[in-house]
Amino acid sequence: MSRKIILVAALGILFVMFFLSMEEMEDLFKNDAKLYFFEHGLDDTGSSNLITAILLDYRLFDSLFEAGILLVAVSGVIWISRHDFEERNAHFMLDKYKTPELFVTLSRFVFPLLLMLGFFIILNGHLTPGGGFQGGAVVATAILLLYYINLERKTDISLIVAVVKFAYLGIVLTASISLITRGEIFTNFMAVDAPTMSKYIYIIALDILIGINVALCLWAIFTAFLKEGR
Amino acid sequence: MNPVLTFIVVLIGLYGLATSKNIIKSVFCVTIIESGVILLFLNFANYEGGAIPIVSEDVAAIVDPLPHALMITTIVIGSAVTALALIICIKVFHHYGSTEWAQILRREDVK
Numbered sequence: 001m002s003r004k005i006i007l008v009a010a011l012g013i014l015f016v017m018f019f020l021s022m023e024e025m026e027d028l029f030k031n032d033a034k035l036y037f038f039e040h041g042l043d044d045t046g047s048s049n050l051i052t053a054i055l056l057d058y059r060l061f062d063s064l065f066e067a068g069i070l071l072v073a074v075s076g077v078i079w080i081s082r083h084d085f086e087e088r089n090a091h092f093m094l095d096k097y098k099t100p101e102l103f104v105t106l107s108r109f110v111f112p113l114l115l116m117l118g119f120f121i122i123l124n125g126h127l128t129p130g131g132g133f134q135g136g137a138v139v140a141t142a143i144l145l146l147y148y149i150n151l152e153r154k155t156d157i158s159l160i161v162a163v164v165k166f167a168y169l170g171i172v173l174t175a176s177i178s179l180i181t182r183g184e185i186f187t188n189f190m191a192v193d194a195p196t197m198s199k200y201i202y203i204i205a206l207d208i209l210i211g212i213n214v215a216l217c218l219w220a221i222f223t224a225f226l227k228e229g230r
Numbered sequence: 231m232n233p234v235l236t237f238i239v240v241l242i243g244l245y246g247l248a249t250s251k252n253i254i255k256s257v258f259c260v261t262i263i264e265s266g267v268i269l270l271f272l273n274f275a276n277y278e279g280g281a282i283p284i285v286s287e288d289v290a291a292i293v294d295p296l297p298h299a300l301m302i303t304t305i306v307i308g309s310a311v312t313a314l315a316l317i318i319c320i321k322v323f324h325h326y327g328s329t330e331w332a333q334i335l336r337r338e339d340v341k
Contacts, residue, residue: 007248011241018237025233028274034283034294041295042285050283050295051302059299066303073310077317129282133302214306221313228320 045188046199047126055131056206060175060186066133067210070217071168078157081224099148107145114142122211126200132207136214143219147226160220167213174206233273239266253322253329257315264308271297271304 037050045053055063121128122135147153177189188202243263250256275297283295319329326334 004249007245011245014244015237015241019234022233025274033296034292037283037295038285038292048285050285050292051298054295054299055302062299062303066306069307070310073314076314080314080317080321127284129284131302133306218309224317225313225320228317 043196045203046190046196047203049126049129049131051129052125052131052203052207055133056203057188063210064172064175064186067168067171067213070214071164074161074164074217074220077221077224078161081228099151104148107148111142111145111149114145115139118142118211118215122207123204125207126203132210133214135207136211137218139211139215140218140222143215144222147222155219155223157220157223160216160223164213164216164220167209167216171206171209171213174202174209233270236266236269236273239263239269242266251330251332253319253331253334254316256331257312257319260315261308261312264304268301268304271301 037053041050041053042048045057047053047056118135118139118141120135121130121138122132125131125135174189175186178187179185181189181191188199190199190202240263243259243261243266246259246262247256250259275293277293280291280293281289283292283298285292322334323329326337328334
């Protein structure tokens with residue numbers, strides 16, 4: 001009991017410290033830096049969605065390692081969940097007699113719609129909220145529904161990881177083309193004075209590659225979990 | 231929404247991390263702390279009259295897109311960390327037969 005009182009007191013001290021420093025933090029992102037993005041973002045990157053502009057152009061180095069960390073996590077998950085015996089899907093999660101028939105039927109209906117929504121989000125990353133990471137997650141969700149439709153589905157994780165490695169290599173190479181065309185690395189490969197409408201080819205190309213990367217990584221992680229329960 | 235409320239979410243996560251007896255609950259608490267941090271950053275960016283950061287004809291003022299972009303990184307890394315933690319949880323369960331902190335730490339071969 002006394003432990004919990006000490007814990008609550010410590011958390012209270014943390015709360016007071018946060019409360020005192022909050023007034024300085026509140027003005028952190030309310031300065032004029034956003035005006036730069038608002039005025040130059042569309043011309044610089046060709047992307048109306050400024051979040052995508054920052055992710056794929058201004059701070060591309062961040063996004064590269066973000067996708068890389070996902071790849072490393074998948075490698076770790078697969079390495080930890082490696083078995084010697086024959087692998088098959090866990091039946092406590094996907095039991096034919098426990099999964100309602102309505103759910104399976106609805107999955108068949110929702111699957112193409114969800115896949116289409118995911119591709120829409122990936123391809124319109126420069127116009128509407130979304131992009132490679134979000135659309136890839138939606139596509140991965142659509143793929144996971146396939147496990148409910150066909151319970152005995154077999155998935156080759158090593159093939160998925162091989163494709164993911166090539167997708168990641170594609171991201172790095174696409175980001176490096178600007179070294180030849182512009183003379184600086186990790187930015188848009190179209191010329192600086194190119195029309196804004198043609199600059200979003202780069203955004204779409206990178207969004208598609210990141211979408212493939214994220215969707216396949218999440219698929220591999222889920223498959224590893226599915227085979228782990230035995 | 232007040233940033234203080236988001237910090238309360240972080241504190242709830244810390245309290246759960248200190249008191250939870252199950253490994254999987256500890257992983258969930260890490261996720262709760264992470265969502266508190268995400269809400270905190272989005273609160274800092276938000277202000278009255280700021281539109282979502284998409285440039286178009288009829289938008290006069292936008293919120294700062296930088297914290298939104300940073301939070302995508304947080305979400306992706308958080309999902310990666312959660313996946314790794316949960317797969318280690320499953321391995322621990324298969325090896326020790328339990329996911330309770332107390333039962334695992336009580337075993338002789340751990341020390």
